[in-house]
Amino acid sequence: MKVMNILHDSVVDGPGLRTVIFFAGCPHRCNGCHNPQSWNMKNGTDLTVEDIMAEVSSNPLANVTFSGGDPFIQAKKIVPLAKEIKKLGKNIWIYTGYTMEELQSSKDVYKHQLLSLCDVLVDGPFILELRDLSLPYRGSSNQRIIELH
Template identity: 50%
Template sequence: MISVIDIIEDTMVDGPGFRTSIYCAGCSHACPGCHNPQSWDFGHGRKMSTGAIMDVIKADPYANVTFSGGDPMYQAEGFTELAGAIKTQTNKDIWCFTGFTFESLASKPRYRRLLELIDVLVDGPFVQSLKDADLLFRGSSNQRLIDVPASLRAQKVVEMSPLW
C-alpha cells in the first residue's frame, strides 16, 4: 500500500513526454520554497494498492511513470512493489524525485532495491537560493538528473545529458 495524494495523468512537467505521476504523502525534508508543501503531511494521502495504481498506469499505454510527492523514499517498500509491477507488466520508464542524494540511497539495501527499478532519479533537496526556472525537470541547481542503471553499474553518479 502507498499513501497517495494524487495521480496526475498525461502531465509533461515530471519528465519527458506524457507521464502518469504518482504524488505520495509524506516528506520530512521540509525544503523552504517547496512547490508542493501540502505533500509533507504523512497522513494526508489515501492508501492505494499496487493493483489500483497499476490500473491507472496501464489505462494509458503511451505515458511513462513518475514517482513524486512528498518523497517516495519514505514509502520505499510500497514503491519498490509498484516499480516491480510496472517493469514486469509494461514497457514504461520510471522517473523518481527525492530530496535524498543518490549516494545516501545506494548504500542502503532498503532503497537500493527501489533504485534498481528506476530509470532516472532526480535527487537532492530543493534549495531556494539555487532556484533556477531554466533547469529542465528540477527546481534548483544542486539537483541532478541521474541515469540510475548506468550509475549502479559504474558505482558512481552518471548524470543524464542535458539534451534528449
C-alpha cells in the same frame, strides 16, 4: 501506499507524456516546496498496487514518474508497484530530496531495491536560493538528473 494524487499526461516531470504518482510523506521539508501538504503521511489516501496500476495502465503511451513528498519514505510499499510498472515496459523517473550518495549508503534494503528499479533519479533537496526556472525537469541547480538505466 499513501498517495496524494495521480496526474496524467504531465510533460514537466520527465520526457514525453508521464503518469505522475505523488506519494505522501517527506522528511526534507524544503523551504519553497511546491507540495508542502505532502509532508504529512496522514494527508495521503491509501491505495493498493492494483489501484495505482489501473491508473498507470489507463494510458499505455505514458511512462511513470514517482514524486511526492519523497517516494523513498515508502520504499518498502512502492517496490512491488515499481516491479509491476517495469513489467509493462515503462520507464520510471523518481524525484527525491535524498542525494544518490545518501541512498547508496542507506542500510534500508528497500531503498536499494527501489533505486535498482529506477531509470532516472532526480536527486537532492529543493533549495529556494538555487531555484532556476530555466532548468529542465528540476527546480534548483543543486538537483541532478542521474540516468541509471
